[in-house]
Structure formats: structure tokens, C-alpha cells
Amino acid sequence: MLWGIPAEVNRFFRPVLRDSSKPIRRAVAPMVLALLLAPHYRRLKTIAGMVLGHRVHVATISRRLHNPLWNTRDWYVGLADLSMDEVNAYERKHTSGRKRRIALIIDTTLHASVGEKMENLLEMSTRTDKRRRNTRHHVFVMGIMITESGVRIPLPRRSYYTKEYCKAKGKKYCTQNQLARMMIRDAPVPKDADVTVLYDSAFDTDYIHRECRNRGFREIFPIDPNRNLATTDSPHALAQPGRRVVASTLDWQEDEFETLELEVENEDLALFRRRHVDNLRVKKTFRRYVIAARRANVSKLGSCSIVASYKENPRVELLEGQSDDWRDYRRAIAKDRKKAKKKPSRWHGMVLACTDPTLTAREVVEWYEIRWQIELFFRELKSRLQMRCYVLMRFEAVERYLDLLLMGFLLLEKRRLDDLSSSGQWPKKGDAKAHWRTTDRLRALEAWVQRFNLEYVSKRLQSKRGQAELLRKLSEAPCLVA
DSSP states (O other): OBSSOOHHHHHHHGGGSTTSOHHHHHHHHHHHHHHHHOOSSOOHHHHHTSBGGGOOOHHHHHHHHHOTTOOHHHHHHHHHHHHHHHHHHHHHTTSTTOOEEEEEEEEEEEEEEOOSSSSSOEEEEOOSSTTSOOEEEEEEEEEEEEETTSOEEEOOOEEOOOHHHHHHHTOOOOOHHHHHHHHHHHOOOOTTEEEEEEOOGGGOSHHHHHHHHHHTOEEEEEOOTTOEEESSSSTTOOEEEEEEHHHHGGGSOGGGOEEEEEOTTTOTTGGGSOOOGGGOSHHHHOEEEEEEEEEEEETTTEEEEEEEEEEEOTTSOOOTTOOOOGGGGOOOOOSSHHHHHHSOOSEEEEEEEESOTTSOHHHHHHHHHTTHHHHHHHHIIIIISOGGGOOOSSHHHHHHHHHHHHHHHHHHHHHHHHHHHHHTSOOOTTOHHHHOOHHHHHHHHHHHHHHHHHHHHHHHTTSHHHHHHHHHHHHHHHHHHO
16 A cells, blocks of 8 residues: 655656646556556455555546546557657667667467457357357557667557447557557667567568568568568569478578577577576576578568577477487478477477578577567566456457556566666676566565655654644545545
8 A cells, every 4th residue: 555656656657647637647646556556356446545645436447447538548658758768868878879779579469358248359269169158359469679778668559459349439440460560660769779570470461571671670580381482682572483481491401500509698688588586597598499591582571581490398208209309300380280289399490580681590599589578578467467357348448457557567667777777887697677577576666665655654753743644544545445
């Protein structure tokens, strides 16, 4: 429970709320802090009572989420731009004018629901058993920028609207790939940054490739098994019928492959990862690959670096007759993926494409490993920040709820940047504050809030007027929450 709002939090939200009404300016910071500090399982009542000095009736939370004057997406866009400006100022002090590296990761996340009354639900699977309900989801295209110092800036979310919802609300229908293209187009990337866009094979589309070429971004992704080689290095060159890029890697000679062993001490992109301090050990961070690379002309992409990669999973127990030699796992991507997933495999093969042919095979593999950070971001958003807890009928309220959670995540990253800036040095591998996950940052926030509470109570106990104020808040709190 928080007695009031720290001045640092008010300063964080003040620039984007100047044109809003006074009730909104007073309500946003307590709302975001309440979402961050609310315990499991989150309910409207727990959110309404988290900030003692700003406690409200539980129905007020729902009214705020349904209020069209709460332009949460615009507020988040402004906060993300300001946060990126602070990150740029901090990193430019330590990079001596060189180009900084930024990873931009795109992916889709879903929120499952068995309800039928909620708006904009996409039916993903139909049950054959009529006694079981069909699975429906809210779909969001999300992105996250990770800077060279390890700060994560989530991009403003893009909501996927079903065709039925667009028809009912008068909105323009966009596919998930089109939403991802808009996200890349609007990403607040500085000009002095070298950007690498990472995504999975679902986004291997012309929409994405054209936008990345327009902005000068490098792409690394698992190439679609149906993509063909091209006749020239132009993105508009004719494809070679029957010459699949993935299948062609099976003809590469074994002597072209080399073993790559990575762990936290020798990886170049260690600060891009979020790891718990206890996991910064060689045993936890060791990975073994067998990799090879060739330059090739790919249809619709131009000249690319094609990397055939096999990653070992030593925890897989081999079945009788299975081999632990990577050579026995050289095959194209399985056509029947569902059956392939059921069989344990010691080596997992993948063919990556990089639109910058100057990168080595090791650099491509290291960069693509960073794509997993968005999966970690989704897990933190859903479990630790409790995105999955909402039960809201109107989809506009769902979007505002998600925007407020992203504001809270951005506030945690602002605290991370403040910790890095206060040291006056560039973060190093193994630095706890640079590697902290969201759980660690929330614990630090709770400790900060506790110190604020102690200072607040201590200050008011020094005078009779302050003591009366404390008694008044304690006596009125139950009535305000009821």
C-alpha cells in the first residue's frame, strides 16, 4: 500500500498529461502504480485500494478504462519517445560518436478467453466436442527495442481487429503483417543507430522487407521453406523455379560447418539479454552450435547471407537408436511439424537469412538469439504484470488496460536507466542492475515505495497537524473503498 505518489513518478507522467483535465492528471500516476503493486490475483477492488491517498470506488476503475478521454495510446507514444531521448543522451556519452546497436523485435501475442460476449475475439480453433467451448483470443502485434546498454523500450501496441469488429466500428481491416510493417515504420529509432530487426518466419513477407529496406534496417529471420533462389542480387529479380533456399543447404559440404560454443563471457551481445544474476554462470549460459554460411541471391530479398544452424539440446534423453551426432540431423524443416515436435531431438536445425551479407555466421546466430527476449517480455507482461487478469467486455477498455501496463513497464525501465546513469559508467557483463528482469525491477520498486512510506510517516509524525492527517487518512480509507 502506498501513502502517496512520489515526486519522481509525477515528473515521469507530467510531460504527456499537460493538456489533459485535472482529474485525469491526478488519476494516471496512481492507476499505473496500483497496477504495478497490486498482488495476485488482480481484481478491481485491489487496484482501487493500493494507493491510500488516492483510493477510489471500484467502479471508477472500470469507468476510466471505458472513458474515451483517456487517450492512453497517445500518452504511451509520448512517454516512449521521451524515454528513448534519455537513452540516446546516456549512450552517446559512452559510445564516442560511433554507431550504436539496437535490436528491434516483432511478434504477436494472444490472450485466450472462453467468453463469447467480449468484443473483437478471434476464434483460433473449433472444438469437435460440443460440450467444450471454442478457444477465442484477443490478438496484439507487439514490438520491443533493446538498446546497447540493455534498456528495453516496448513499442506502442498494435491491436488486431477482426473483420466483424471493423465492420461494426467502422475501422479499416489490417492483417498482422501490415500492423507489423506500421510498427517498424513508426519506430522511434535515432539516426546514429545500427538497427537489426528480428522476427520469426510468420513475418517473412514483402510488407516487412520493403519497410526495412526503406529505413535501412538489417533483418535476421528463419527463412520461409518455400522461398526460391533468384537469378541476380536485385530484390526484383526473377526466381529460379525448383531451387528452394532451405533445401539447398542440404547440399553444403560438411567441412563448411564449424562448431560455435557461446557462453556469457565470450558472447558479444550479453547486455541485450535479461538474466537473473544467479543464472550468469557458464553452466547456465553455455550453448553449442554447428553453423555454416553462404552468400546467396534470394527471391524478393536480394543478396543475403544464408546461415544453416544446428543447436544442441543436451538435456534431451536419446531414445534407442537415436544418434547424438549433428550430421544425422541434417534435413530440411519438417513438413509435418506437429509430428516432429513429439519426437525428442538432440540437435535442432534452422536456416536463417540476413539481409546484410557482410555479417558472419556467428554474428547472425548471436543476433537471432536475442529474438527470444520478446518471448520473455510476453511472459513477464502476462504473468508478473498480470496482463491476463482482465475481464472486460469492450475492446477499447482492453486496449487502455494494456497501455497502462506498458506505461508501468516503461516506468520500471526508466528506473533502470536512472540506476545506470547514477553510476556514471557503461554497464558491464554481470552487472545486476543491467541484467535485472521485470521481477527484480518490481522488487526494487517495492523497496523504493517502502522507503517513501517510511519518510512520509516519519515526516508527519513530527507535528500535530501531520499526525491528524495520518489519522484522517486511516479513518477514511475503508469508506472510500467500499
